[in-house]
Amino acid sequence: MLAAHGIEKRWGDHPVLRGLDLEVSEGEHTLVAGPSGSGKSTLIHVLGRLAPADAGALHFRGAPVAGDAAAWRLAHVGLVFQEILLIESLTVKQNLRLVQRGPSPLDPAALLEPLGLSDRLDAAARVLSRGERQRVALARAFANRPTLLLADEPTASLDPAARSATLDHLFQLCEQVGTTAIIVSHDPMVADRSELRQSFRMHEGRLV
Amino acid sequence: MSFLVWPLANLRHRPWISGATLGGVAVAAFLVATLLGFVRGYEQAVRRDVDKLGFDLLVTARGCPYEAATLMLRGGVGLRYMQPAVVARLEQEPAVTSVHPQLIHPVRDPASPGGMILMKGVEPSLAAVQGLELASGAWLDAGPGVVLGFEAAELEARRPGDAWNVPGTDTRLPVLGVLERTGTQLDGTVLMELRALQELFELGDRLTGVGIRIDPDRRHLLPDLRQRYDDEAELQVIALDKVVEALRLAMDQLRDVVNLLAGFLAVLAALVLLNAALLRALTDHRQLLLLRAIGLPFRFLAAAALTETLLLVLAGTTTGLGAASALGLWSSRLLIGYLPYEPKGNLILLDAASAWGMVAAAVGLGVLATLPALYRVRASVPDSSRVL
Numbered sequence: 240m241l242a243a244h245g246i247e248k249r250w251g252d253h254p255v256l257r258g259l260d261l262e263v264s265e266g267e268h269t270l271v272a273g274p275s276g277s278g279k280s281t282l283i284h285v286l287g288r289l290a291p292a293d294a295g296a297l298h299f300r301g302a303p304v305a306g307d308a309a310a311w312r313l314a315h316v317g318l319v320f321q322e323i324l325l326i327e328s329l330t331v332k333q334n335l336r337l338v339q340r341g342p343s344p345l346d347p348a349a350l351l352e353p354l355g356l357s358d359r360l361d362a363a364a365r366v367l368s369r370g371e372r373q374r375v376a377l378a379r380a381f382a383n384r385p386t387l388l389l390a391d392e393p394t395a396s397l398d399p400a401a402r403s404a405t406l407d408h409l410f411q412l413c414e415q416v417g418t419t420a421i422i423v424s425h426d427p428m429v430a431d432r433s434e435l436r437q438s439f440r441m442h443e444g445r446l447v
Numbered sequence: 448m449s450f451l452v453w454p455l456a457n458l459r460h461r462p463w464i465s466g467a468t469l470g471g472v473a474v475a476a477f478l479v480a481t482l483l484g485f486v487r488g489y490e491q492a493v494r495r496d497v498d499k500l501g502f503d504l505l506v507t508a509r510g511c512p513y514e515a516a517t518l519m520l521r522g523g524v525g526l527r528y529m530q531p532a533v534v535a536r537l538e539q540e541p542a543v544t545s546v547h548p549q550l551i552h553p554v555r556d557p558a559s560p561g562g563m564i565l566m567k568g569v570e571p572s573l574a575a576v577q578g579l580e581l582a583s584g585a586w587l588d589a590g591p592g593v594v595l596g597f598e599a600a601e602l603e604a605r606r607p608g609d610a611w612n613v614p615g616t617d618t619r620l621p622v623l624g625v626l627e628r629t630g631t632q633l634d635g636t637v638l639m640e641l642r643a644l645q646e647l648f649e650l651g652d653r654l655t656g657v658g659i660r661i662d663p664d665r666r667h668l669l670p671d672l673r674q675r676y677d678d679e680a681e682l683q684v685i686a687l688d689k690v691v692e693a694l695r696l697a698m699d700q701l702r703d704v705v706n707l708l709a710g711f712l713a714v715l716a717a718l719v720l721l722n723a724a725l726l727r728a729l730t731d732h733r734q735l736l737l738l739r740a741i742g743l744p745f746r747f748l749a750a751a752a753l754t755e756t757l758l759l760v761l762a763g764t765t766t767g768l769g770a771a772s773a774l775g776l777w778s779s780r781l782l783i784g785y786l787p788y789e790p791k792g793n794l795i796l797l798d799a800a801s802a803w804g805m806v807a808a809a810v811g812l813g814v815l816a817t818l819p820a821l822y823r824v825r826a827s828v829p830d831s832s833r834v835l
Contacts, residue, residue: 289740313742324737326453328460333452338741365460379741 240265240419241286241387246295247444248278248285255281257444258295263387263421268413268434271423273441279423280321282441283391286421287316299387313340317385317418319409321392323372325364331375332360335382343384345416350378353415354408370401374408381412388413388420394429402428410434454755457727468723469763472809475716476767480805481778481795482705482712484771488779488796489786496631496790501577502547502658502687503669506533506676509683528653529682537659537676542668547573547658550644554614564599564614565636568644576660579633583607584624587640592623598634600625611637618647630790701786713808720816724756727820735824749821753814760813764806772797 241263248256255278263269273279284290286297288308297304304311312318325334335347351357354374359367367375373393380388393409394402406429413420413434422429423441430438439446458465508527537546549569556562571588573579579586584607587594593611595603600622605611610619620639628634645652661669669686677684735748771778775795783789 287740309739309742309744311742312740316742318741320737320740322733324733326456326734326738328456329453333456337453338738338743340743 240300241421242298243286244296246285246297247293248281248290249293250281255444256285256292259445261439261446263419266419267436268410268420269422270430270435270438271421271441271446272425272430272438274425277441278444279441280391283389283421283423287312287318287389313383314342315386317380317383317388319377319380319388319390319393321395323369323376325367325372325375327365330361330363331356331367334364334375335379338379339382345382345384347378347382350381353411354378369397370404373397373401373405377405377408377412381416381418384416385418388418390420390422392424392426393422394424394426399428402426406432451754453751454758457731457755458758464723464726465759468719468759469766471719472716472760472763473766473770475712475719476764476805476809477770478712479709480768480771480797480802482709483801484775484795484797485779485782486702486705488794489790491796492630492790492794499577499629499631500658500687501660503661504659504673505656505685505687506537506659506682507656507685509681528655529657531652531654533682534654534657537657540672542661542665542672543659544662545572545576545660547576548641548654549656549658550641550650550653551655552644552648552650557614565632566639566644567636568639568641570641576658580627581624582627584622586624587638589623591640591643592621594624594626594638595622596626596634596636596638597628599637613647616647713812716809717812717816720756720760720813721819723759724816724820727752727755732823732827736827739824745825748824752821753817756813756817757810760809761806764809768797768802768805771795
């Protein structure tokens with residue numbers, strides 16, 4: 240489904256990705272592990288076309304990715320970020336509706352129901368607990384029924400119980416929507432998940 | 448989700464910033480509308496008052512032009528008198544269709560220490576010339592008595608049929624009628640038949656001025672007529688259009704100050720908007736970057752940010768314009784003290800064209816103020832989304 244070959248990326252003078260190769264098939268949830276600063280987040284940014292690669296090729300479903308990056312993400316990619324950011328002025332439902340611009344958006348109530356947030360649909364984002372905010376952020380990543388989920392440290396700064404629940408929810412939504420996940424994380428709890436089909440470690444800008 | 452939901456939610460989310468911005472724009476709009484509207488309204492009111500005099504020329508005893516202008520409009524005090532023989536001469540002029548001698552005589556108001564009541568002796572024909580209308584009662588041709596201006600009647604608490612004690616005399620005269628409100632100094636004046644006023648105060652046949660109407664078909668004779676009488680040592684002739692011009696000259700300096708002040712206020716409003724937009728950019732920057740990262744097009748984010756600013760701008764400008772309109776009478780009273788002549792009524796002239804002009808200018812300022820914040824979001828994506 241997604242293939243990256245010879246990807247190189249520098250931030251200023253510092254080379255981060257050095258000829259990285261990665262292939263992910265449909266339903267093949269993938270983990271990229273590695274210590275902080277090893278380039279995991281940069282990989283997510285390049286795969287999600289948030290930042291252009293300096294060299295290399297990126298293919299999606301057999302074709303080179305091209306055209307407007309934002310439109311491509313909106314149509315195909317769900318993003319989960321390390322930092323939980325919701326639009327504070329909006330309700331939970333409005334946060335989901337705001338980003339729903341894809342061709343087949345999911346009903347917010349249906350998205351929130353398996354996450355145990357059905358009763359928080361009309362709650363203001365600013366009054367949610369940290370765990371609730373993380374679940375809403377997860378739901379938002381699936382709002383446009385994405386083919387590919389790119390998750391950058393989705394369990395960072397959560398307590399062990401919340402980390403486990405977040406991963407449960409993440410894979411549950413992948414199952415429900417039919418999404419393939421690429422997760423970058425240095426959390427051992429992620430590496431232990433049975434849903435993962437392949438795992439890599441980032442080493443000197445390449446996957447090993 | 449409705450396009451307006453997000454901008455409206457943002458405005459509610461930051462009530463203090465939104466309120467302060469809206470208030471700043473409203474105050475600026477109020478002041479600009481009041482100041483600019485006053486300049487136009489004042490000119491119009493002066494012209495209206497002059498038109499209501501009903502004369503083409505006024506001949507008075509010689510004095511400075513401003514004094515003469517004030518004399519015509521306000522009645523003036525410390526008057527000079529003119530020789531009555533000029534009336535007969537003017538009646539012989541081929542260009543003159545009617546002559547209206549008048550005597551202005553201020554008397555002390557016994558009910559108000561230091562206050563004066565302005566009495567004006569006129570011929571009954573003046574009512575037709577000036578288009579005066581009665582609120583109640585009858586005009587001077589109904590018999591001996593006085594006709595009170597609208598405010599004079601209220602102040603003296605008199606109605607037609609009541610008796611009025613002429614200040615400084617033992618004379619009681621019946622109130623014949625009360626004039627409709629004119630919005631001019633006539634509202635505070637007590638009118639009497641000219642001859643009766645002269646006799647009452649033993650002023651002989653003195654006059655303070657003679658109003659003249661000119662035959663419209665013989666207006667070409669006007670310059671010569673004006674010149675001949677103006678050349679006389681004791682007389683001066685004031686054409687009413689010259690009065691307007693004299694007052695307008697007096698206003699020119701005020702207009703410059705007003706325009707400068709209005710410009711300053713517009714800059715102030717722009718800074719308020721810019722500050723609010725930058726504050727929003729600061730607090731919302733990461734959220735906007737996140738939405739860009741998710742894939743929302745920049746034009747959507749720009750439209751939402753512009754909508755938010757424009758909602759504030761439109762609400763502020765509308766509030767300011769509404770306040771300027773509602774408080775026009777009060778603002779007029781406040782501003783008019785600085786000017787040589789004081790027309791009555793609401794002098795803040797707000798027409799649709801100028802109101803729309805202000806709204807358009809405010810919208811333009813709002814758009815300009817939002818651009819730096821939008822540029823920051825545009826320039827930050829995608830590279831700085833790494834901070835996410």
